[in-house]
Amino acid sequence: MAAALLQVLPPGAILSDPEDTRPYECDGLAAYRQMPLIVVLPDSEAQIVAVLKLCHELQVPIVPRGAGTGLSGGAMPIADGVVLSTARLNRILRMDAYSRTAVVQPGVRNLAISDAAAQHGLYYAPDPSSQIACTIGGNVAENSGGVHCLKYGLTVHNVLRVRMVTIEGEVVELGSEALDAAGLDLLSVFIGSEGMLGIVTEVTVKLVPKPACARVIMASFNEVVAGCNAVAALIAAGIIPAGLEMMDQTSSRMVEPFVHAGYDTEAAAILLCEADGTAEEVEEEIARMSAVLQQAGASAIAVSQSEAERMKFWSGRKNAFPAAGRISPDYYCMDGTIPRKRLGQVLEGIAQMEAKYGLRCANVFHAGDGNLHPLILFNANIPDEFERAEAFGAEILALCVEVGGTITGEHGVGIEKINSMCAQFAPAELEAFFGVKRAFDPARLLNPDKAIPTLNRCAEFGKMRVSGGKLPFAYLPRF
Amino acid sequence: MAAALLQVLPPGAILSDPEDTRPYECDGLAAYRQMPLIVVLPDSEAQIVAVLKLCHELQVPIVPRGAGTGLSGGAMPIADGVVLSTARLNRILRMDAYSRTAVVQPGVRNLAISDAAAQHGLYYAPDPSSQIACTIGGNVAENSGGVHCLKYGLTVHNVLRVRMVTIEGEVVELGSEALDAAGLDLLSVFIGSEGMLGIVTEVTVKLVPKPACARVIMASFNEVVAGCNAVAALIAAGIIPAGLEMMDQTSSRMVEPFVHAGYDTEAAAILLCEADGTAEEVEEEIARMSAVLQQAGASAIAVSQSEAERMKFWSGRKNAFPAAGRISPDYYCMDGTIPRKRLGQVLEGIAQMEAKYGLRCANVFHAGDGNLHPLILFNANIPDEFERAEAFGAEILALCVEVGGTITGEHGVGIEKINSMCAQFAPAELEAFFGVKRAFDPARLLNPDKAIPTLNRCAEFGKMRVSGGKLPFAYLPRF
Numbered sequence: 001m002a003a004a005l006l007q008v009l010p011p012g013a014i015l016s017d018p019e020d021t022r023p024y025e026c027d028g029l030a031a032y033r034q035m036p037l038i039v040v041l042p043d044s045e046a047q048i049v050a051v052l053k054l055c056h057e058l059q060v061p062i063v064p065r066g067a068g069t070g071l072s073g074g075a076m077p078i079a080d081g082v083v084l085s086t087a088r089l090n091r092i093l094r095m096d097a098y099s100r101t102a103v104v105q106p107g108v109r110n111l112a113i114s115d116a117a118a119q120h121g122l123y124y125a126p127d128p129s130s131q132i133a134c135t136i137g138g139n140v141a142e143n144s145g146g147v148h149c150l151k152y153g154l155t156v157h158n159v160l161r162v163r164m165v166t167i168e169g170e171v172v173e174l175g176s177e178a179l180d181a182a183g184l185d186l187l188s189v190f191i192g193s194e195g196m197l198g199i200v201t202e203v204t205v206k207l208v209p210k211p212a213c214a215r216v217i218m219a220s221f222n223e224v225v226a227g228c229n230a231v232a233a234l235i236a237a238g239i240i241p242a243g244l245e246m247m248d249q250t251s252s253r254m255v256e257p258f259v260h261a262g263y264d265t266e267a268a269a270i271l272l273c274e275a276d277g278t279a280e281e282v283e284e285e286i287a288r289m290s291a292v293l294q295q296a297g298a299s300a301i302a303v304s305q306s307e308a309e310r311m312k313f314w315s316g317r318k319n320a321f322p323a324a325g326r327i328s329p330d331y332y333c334m335d336g337t338i339p340r341k342r343l344g345q346v347l348e349g350i351a352q353m354e355a356k357y358g359l360r361c362a363n364v365f366h367a368g369d370g371n372l373h374p375l376i377l378f379n380a381n382i383p384d385e386f387e388r389a390e391a392f393g394a395e396i397l398a399l400c401v402e403v404g405g406t407i408t409g410e411h412g413v414g415i416e417k418i419n420s421m422c423a424q425f426a427p428a429e430l431e432a433f434f435g436v437k438r439a440f441d442p443a444r445l446l447n448p449d450k451a452i453p454t455l456n457r458c459a460e461f462g463k464m465r466v467s468g469g470k471l472p473f474a475y476l477p478r479f
Numbered sequence: 480m481a482a483a484l485l486q487v488l489p490p491g492a493i494l495s496d497p498e499d500t501r502p503y504e505c506d507g508l509a510a511y512r513q514m515p516l517i518v519v520l521p522d523s524e525a526q527i528v529a530v531l532k533l534c535h536e537l538q539v540p541i542v543p544r545g546a547g548t549g550l551s552g553g554a555m556p557i558a559d560g561v562v563l564s565t566a567r568l569n570r571i572l573r574m575d576a577y578s579r580t581a582v583v584q585p586g587v588r589n590l591a592i593s594d595a596a597a598q599h600g601l602y603y604a605p606d607p608s609s610q611i612a613c614t615i616g617g618n619v620a621e622n623s624g625g626v627h628c629l630k631y632g633l634t635v636h637n638v639l640r641v642r643m644v645t646i647e648g649e650v651v652e653l654g655s656e657a658l659d660a661a662g663l664d665l666l667s668v669f670i671g672s673e674g675m676l677g678i679v680t681e682v683t684v685k686l687v688p689k690p691a692c693a694r695v696i697m698a699s700f701n702e703v704v705a706g707c708n709a710v711a712a713l714i715a716a717g718i719i720p721a722g723l724e725m726m727d728q729t730s731s732r733m734v735e736p737f738v739h740a741g742y743d744t745e746a747a748a749i750l751l752c753e754a755d756g757t758a759e760e761v762e763e764e765i766a767r768m769s770a771v772l773q774q775a776g777a778s779a780i781a782v783s784q785s786e787a788e789r790m791k792f793w794s795g796r797k798n799a800f801p802a803a804g805r806i807s808p809d810y811y812c813m814d815g816t817i818p819r820k821r822l823g824q825v826l827e828g829i830a831q832m833e834a835k836y837g838l839r840c841a842n843v844f845h846a847g848d849g850n851l852h853p854l855i856l857f858n859a860n861i862p863d864e865f866e867r868a869e870a871f872g873a874e875i876l877a878l879c880v881e882v883g884g885t886i887t888g889e890h891g892v893g894i895e896k897i898n899s900m901c902a903q904f905a906p907a908e909l910e911a912f913f914g915v916k917r918a919f920d921p922a923r924l925l926n927p928d929k930a931i932p933t934l935n936r937c938a939e940f941g942k943m944r945v946s947g948g949k950l951p952f953a954y955l956p957r958f
Contacts, residue, residue, distance in 0.1 A: 098711065099820045143659065154659060156667075170907040178816040178884040179848045180622065180633060180671075182892055182903055183931065184912050188635075188667030192659075209717045232577065238688045280763070337657040341578045369658045405657040413661055424661055428649040432919065433663050439914025452662065 001038055001060060001082070008050035013088075015039040024083050027068040027075040028130070032415055036063065036077030043088035045165065045201040052199065053169035055082060061445050062167075064195035066106065066138025069130040071333065072414030074141065074194045074450055084199060086137045092116050093202065100207045101160060101177065106137025106200040110144075113205060122207035125152035128410070129318060137200045143192030145410035147243045147317070150368035151276075152208065154410070156191040163202035164190065167441045177204065189436060194412055195447040197440040211276035214242060215286055216313050219293045220267035220300040224248055224351075224363075227269035228343035230296035231367045234273065235340065237292050239285065243274035244368030245317050248347070251362040251375075252316070258323040261316030264300060271298075271367065272317055274310075320364040321375070328360075328377035332389050334396050338405030340370045349399050350374055357392040359385070371409035372400070398423055413451045421451075422458035430455060480517055480539060480561070487529035492567075494518040503562050506547040506554040507609070511894055515542065515556030522567035524644065524680040531678065532648035534561060540924050541646075543674035545585065545617025548609040550812065551893030553621065553673045553929055563678060565616045571595050572681065579686045580639060580656065585616025585679040589623075592684060601686035604631035607889070608797060616679045622671030624889035626722045626796070629847035630755075631687065633889070635670040642681035643669065646920045656683065668915060673891055674926040676919040690755035693721060694765055695792050698772045699746035699779040703727055703830075703842075706748035707822035709775035710846045713752065714819065716771050718764065722753035723847030724796050727826070730841040730854075731795070737802040740795030743779060750777075750846065751796055753789075799843040800854070807839075807856035811868050813875050817884030819849045828878050829853055836871040838864070850888035851879070877902055892930045900930075901937035909934060 002016050015021050016038045026033045037060075042048045055062050061081035068075055077083050089105035092113070096102070097120035102113055110131040114123035127146035128134055134144070140162060145154045152158070161175040175187035190197055221227035227246055234241065247255070247270050252263040264270055273293070275285035290301055304310035324331040338346050347363060354361050362375040374396055378389040397407045397420045407413070407420040421430070433452045437444070453461070481495050494500050495517045505512045516539075521527045534541050540560035547554055556562050568584035571592070575581070576599035581592055589610040593602035606625035607613055613623070619641060624633045631637070640654035654666035669676055700706035706725055713720060726734070726749050731742040743749055750772070754764035769780055783789035803810040817825055826842060833840050841854040853875055857868040876886045876899045886892070886899040900909070912931045916923070932940070 098715070099818055100714075143664075145659075149658075156664065166907070166911070170910075172905075172907050172911055174908075174911075176883065176885050177818040178879075178888070179628075179850060180624075180816055180885065180888055182885045182887045182896070182900060183908070184915055185622075185635065185667045185671055186911055186915065188664045189915075192664055235579075236577070284759070337659055339578055339656040371658060400657075404655065406655050406659065406661045408661045409657070409659055417661070421661060426651075428645070428651050429653075429662070431649075432645070432651055432665055435918025436663055436665070436668075436915055439918045440911065 001058070004054055004058065005038065005040060005051065008054060009040060009042060009047055013041045013043065013047070015041070024065065024068070024077060024085070027065070027070045027073060029071050029073040029414065029416055032073040032076050034077045034079060036083040037080055039083040039085060041085050041088050045171065048084070048165050048199050048201060049169045049171065051084060052165055052167055055445060056167050056169065059443060059445065061448050063447050064141065064199050066135040066141065067109070067133050069134040070138060070142060070414065071411040072408070072416040074412050074414035074447070076415050078448070086135065086200065089201065097122060099177070101204055102207055103202055103204045104136055105202060106140070107135050110134050110136060110139055117207050118210070121210050123210050124158065124205050125208050126155050126158055136203050136205065140191050140200055140203055141193065141195050142410070142412040145366070145369070145371070147245060147366065150244055150366070151240050151242045156188055158206045159187070159191060159203055160206060161204035162187060162190055162200055164198035164200050166198050167443070167445050171201070172198065194414065194451040196437055196451055197446065213279045213282045214274055214276040214310060215282050216243070216272055216274040216304045216310050217286060217289055217293065218263070218302045218313050219271045219273065219298040220264040221269045221271065221297065222267065222299050224269045224347050225344040226297045227271055228347060228367070230271060230293055230298065231343060232341055233292050233296045234289060235368070237288065239289060239292070241273050241289065241368060242276040243272065244366070245272040246270070246365055246367035247317065247320065248363040250360060251320055251364045254327050254362055255316040255320055255323040258326055259316045259319050261312055263316055267299065272313060317364065320362070324362060324375045324377065329379045329381065332376040332378065332393050334372065334374045334376070334393050335408050335411040336397050336400035336405055337369065337371045337409035338400050338403050342403040342405065343367065343370065346372065346399055346403060350396060353392055353395055357388045359388055359392055361392070366409070369409065370405065394420065415450055418451065418453045418457070419461045421453050422461050427455050430458070480537070483533055483537065484517065484519060484530065487533060488519060488521060488526055492520045492522065492526070494520070503544065503547070503556060503564070506544070506549040506552060508550055508552040508893065508895055511552045511555050513556045513558060515562045516559055518562045518564060520564050520567050524650065527563070527644050527678050527680060528648045528650065530563060531644055531646055534924060535646050535648065538922060538924065540927050542926050543620065543678050545614040545620065546588070546612050548613040549617060549621060549893065550814070550890040551887070551895040553891050553893035553926070555894050557927070565614065565679065568680065576601060578656070580683055581686055582681055582683050583615055584681060585619070586614050589613050589615060589618055596686050597689070600689050602689050603637065603684050604687050605634050605637055615682050615684065619670050619679050619682055620672065620674050621889065621891040624845070624848070624850070626724060626845065629723055629845070630719050630721045635667055637685045638666070638670060638682055639685060640683035641666060641669055641679055643677035643679050645677050646922070646924050650680070651677065673893065673930040675916055675930055676925065692758045692761045693753055693755040693789060694761050695722070695751055695753040695783045695789050696765060696768055696772065697742070697781045697792050698750045698752065698777040699743040700748045700750065700776065701746065701778050703748045703826050704823040705776045706750050707826060709750060709772055709777065710822060711820055712771050712775045713768060714847070716767065718768060718771070720752050720768065720847060721755040722751065723845070724751040725749070725844055725846035726796065726799065727842040729839060730799055730843045733806050733841055734795040734799055734802040737805055738795045738798050740791055742795055746778065751792060796843065799841070803841060803854045803856065808858045808860065811855040811857065811872050813851065813853045813855070813872050814887050814890040815876050815879030815884055816848065816850045816888035817879050817882050821882040821884065822846065822849065825851065825878055825882060829875060832871055832874055836867045838867055838871055840871070845888070848888065849884065873899065894929055897930065897932045897936070898940045900932050901940050906934050909937070
């Protein structure tokens with residue numbers, strides 16, 4: 001394989017020594033590891049075309065990889081496969097302030113787009129918390145969100161066009177610079193397809209004007225359910241906050257000693273609620289938000305008085321995951337999304353599960369979107385704790401599906417949640433997914449065995465659940 | 480076939496007498512007509528499942544039909560096929576003001592949703608000009624827009640979930656009530672698929688709060704290009720108007736004697752620019768818009784002073800098509816969409832084509848979206864005029880594609896623009912569309928020969944263009 005690749009790539013673009021390929025054995029979900037056969041680092045679309053044609057000819061599977069920050073194992077290698085990294089396609093090709101668009105290669109970092117657009121007063125809206133490191137190619141693969149996606153949308157709402165290469169080496173453009181494109185909306189199906197349909201070579205993103213001003217409210221609630229109802233009340237009042245995040249007491253007490261964000265650790269839950277726009281718009285919206293929050297029973301309300309204080313309020317939320325690592329040896333981050341009106345019901349359900357499994361759970365989440373990130377705290381060195389954490393997590397996801405939600409909001413399915421897909425979708429729906437997969441990649445060479453479970457797999461998983469709820473060893477996270 | 484259908488449908492749900500099937504021989508594109516074999520009018524999902532299973536077994540093609548208001552012939556029957564009308568599935572199943580959603584059957588009229596939601600102060604945002612008559616099933620099939628879609632989005636942005644039946648009779652749910660769904664985004668690919676992937680049985684739509692107030696500016700420009708630049712300047716100023724429409728002098732002079740909307744018929748172009756929201760928001764936005772328009776060279780600005788005046792300003796725009804019928808025996812309405820920044824360039828191109836083809840063209844369009852509706856005026860009774868109109872139209876669409884746009888904004892491809900798809904897409908892209916089509920309907924029974932041209936067809940069309948630009952007779956509109 002390496003010899004064949006040398007016909008189409010320069011030697012420096014091929015890694016096969018285990019010392020060189022070791023960094024690629026996992027992505028951000030480090031519990032799942034697998035050394036790849038070879039890693040390739042093409043630096044042009046022509047090289048990607050050549051690699052794909054070669055792999056197609058030799059029937060070698062390919063795992064595409066962006067920056068490797070994904071949290072669901074979507075970029076985990078295959079033992080007899082090639083990892084194709086898009087890291088070297090890292091140029092911003094065009095930046096057009098007039099049409100507010102940028103054309104970038106897949107290896108451009110999310111934040112680098114906003115940095116480059118700043119001179120025009122513009123930025124790229126979706127802001128996953130990994131935005132310093134993650135790249136737009138990976139964002140397209142996972143349909144990434146962020147704390148501002150309630151107002152500004154997910155990746156799919158901020159990308160106009162994708163240029164990609166099929167497994168057969170054909171270059172295809174999806175979408176258009178105009179509002180709508182004729183034909184089937186393959187751009188939307190491609191965004192979030194977790195590397196199963198093709199390799200991105202160019203992305204045309206929308207840019208939006210940087211708001212002149214932003215302020216954030218921190219509101220305290222004596223009951224979690226009251227906080228949840230306040231979220232619904234804000235939306236019902238016709239307000240779309242620029243960010244609407246909630247943390248329960250376990251989370252705020254976990255974070256406060258670490259970050260000193262000034263959180264009310266006596267409150268059962270705190271809500272962070274941001275307004276952005278012109279100074280007048282922000283002032284008016286902050287007043288309206290405060291009134292709704294007060295009406296909804298907030299026990300205290302603080303509004304950031306400076307940009308420094310705004311950043312301080314957000315710093316606690318943004319450091320919740322590292323803070324969890326300080327108070328618990330291990331934690332398991334879930335990513336369920338539910339209809340907003342079900343927030344109270346699901347949080348009560350999680351509280352009951354804490355008692356049932358004898359484990360604590362810190363709830364930090366994008367409340368406005370209904371996107372939960374429960375952090376189940378456990379110690380893998382205590383016998384049985386990991387198994388309980390895992391069963392706890394599966395029960396949370398099952399509850400999300402039950403109330404009309406979904407098993408992933410923004411982290412993707414990857415390898416981690418592939419069995420939960422069997423709970424979410426009926427065979428006819430999985431078959432519809434595979435139909436589209438086959439349309440692009442009938443030989444299943446692109447990121448196989450990720451994201452969509454085979455019906456066979458679901459049947460086996462169903463049997464396993466019946467026989468005791470254990471996952472096969474290969475899919476147990478290894479801490 | 481009728482006998483077989485009687486096994487699964489009551490007699491009143493089957494029409495086969497030509498007297499009964501005549502109304503179904505065309506949709507809103509009346510130039511294309513074809514009598515169907517049979518029309519069926521199921522009134523439940525179970526009946527739709529039974530009809531599809533039967534047609535699948537007997538390999539009989541099916542043309543789905545909503546209210547028949549489509550403008551691209553997407554619901555034109557097939558001689559040996561069944562037309563499946565969803566008109567009898569016309570119930571609103573659930574209306575939930577708290578989650579701001581409604582679950583409706585496909586035959587519910589677009590405006591009926593807003594009427595039912597009005598008691599909660601909500602409405603369904605997409606507003607095609609046929610909204611009194613058109614149904615949500617057809618809106619899903621065509622991904623319909625409207626004058627407010629710049630701010631509120633197309634159908635795809637306002638639908639959360641679709642329940643549909645595949646050609647094999649399997650019921651599949653696409654999307655979710657949560658912000659995002661796991662798996663491939665088949666909801667987006669289904670919306671706008673022109674009846675080629677399945678039959679809709681339920682649609683969950685988003686509802687939005689009715690704005691407390693709305694006002695519209697009418698701005699006059701002495702040059703069309705100045706008006707186009709004003710559109711860009713508004714967007715560049717960070718303003719997203721609730722509606723942003725432009726009419727050239729041909730259009731305003733065509734409409735004014737008919738509607739008496741108070742249009743400035745001396746202006747080369749007029750812009751209608753709406754603000755909605757609270758009274759304070761509207762006041763502020765109208766002031767900002769007026770400043771930008773003045774800066775962009777508007778020669779006069781009028782702001783609606785009452786709801787009656789606002790409706791009067793819009794009445795001219797909304798009656799542009801009927802007005803065209805008063806001044807010209809025939810007109811041909813195009814539907815190209817281009818990047819906003821190309822508006823001036825394309826309008827200049829159209830002006831040159833008017834001279835080249837010796838025909839007038841009235842330009843009425845959703846300027847904010849870049850969605851053009853040039854109305855080519857001609858008289859089919861004058862020898863050669865129709866052929867010139869047709870060549871004119873094809874050249875407009877070719878120009879739209881050339882500047883990075885698309886051949887349809889909201890009317891769909893149907894039968895009308897199937898050859899233009901060959902100009903828009905490369906063979907690899909068409910093959911990707913067909914791949915998805917095959918995944919759902921390998922035998923091509925659902926609305927065959929619409930929306931996506933076969934490579935064969937494109938090859939023939941290419942040859943025809945080389946040999947003189949004539950379309951085959953079967954696809955000539957018959958006036």
